[in-house]
Amino acid sequence: MFLSSLFDWSEHCLALTPRTEEELVTNTLTLELGLQxxxxEKIHRERTAECKRLKQGVDYSWLMAQPKVDYRIPPGEQLELQELCSKIKPSQCGPLILRFRKLIREFESDLSEIPRIFRLTLLDFIEQEEEEEAQRILRRQADSKRGNSLSALTLRTRLKINPFCQDSIKESGTGLLAARRVRSMPEFNIRE
Structure with missing residues (x-):
């Protein structure tokens, strides 16, 4: 039931022409959850059939229809997952799906554990992004402070290098030529 409502919701999103990045990411991630x-469900059915076959010694599973496992995610949890999906950036969508698949394979998750693993993976990515954003802000602040201090340092060094700039312009009489020379390199007068 949940899967059909999940796919209906994703088809509804696909039918809308002007889609935002949030909708595309949410659609992609909820489709991945539905597929997992x-x-x-398929693995659970196969395991159940294998256990029955081993107990009975004979395989009559082809005679009877396979019982469907009807797992539903509660609506509140479904909305929470969709909201978390909308916080994921498009560039993180692929790595998130890969991490989610890896976790499911590692733990050989049951049906009821998959939404919880999906939720934890989403929360981990969101937390990781917030930490990276905080580090970027701190780096920008440090760079701007360093930039300000470097500009003040260069201003101070210019003043220290050319302390007699005005005097050399007045003494030389050529004015502009002396000013150009003072800016490029200080004039050294050796007095004996």
Whole structure:
């Protein structure tokens, strides 16, 4: 039931022409969750059939229809997952899906654990992004302070290098020529 409502919701999103990045990411991630839930249902059915076959010694599973496992994510949790999905940036979508798949394979998750793993993966990515953003802000602040201090340092050094700039212009009489020379390199007068 949940999967059909999930796919209906994703088809509804696809039918809308002007889609935002948030909608595209949410759609992609909820489709991935739905596919992983379907995969887990199939694995669960296969394991159940294998256990029955091993107990009975004979395989009559082809005679009877396979019972469907009807797992539903509660609506509140579904909305929470969609809201978390909307906070993920498009550039993080691929790495998030890969990490989610890896976690599911590592833990051989049951149906009920998959939404929880998905939620934890989303929260981990959101927290990681917030930490990276805080580090970027701190770097920008440090760079701007360093830039301000460097500009003040260069201003001070210019004043120290050419302390007699005005005097050399007045004494030389050529004015502009002396001013150009003073800016490029200080004039050294050796007096004996």
């Amino acid at each position: 839930l379907k995969r887990a």
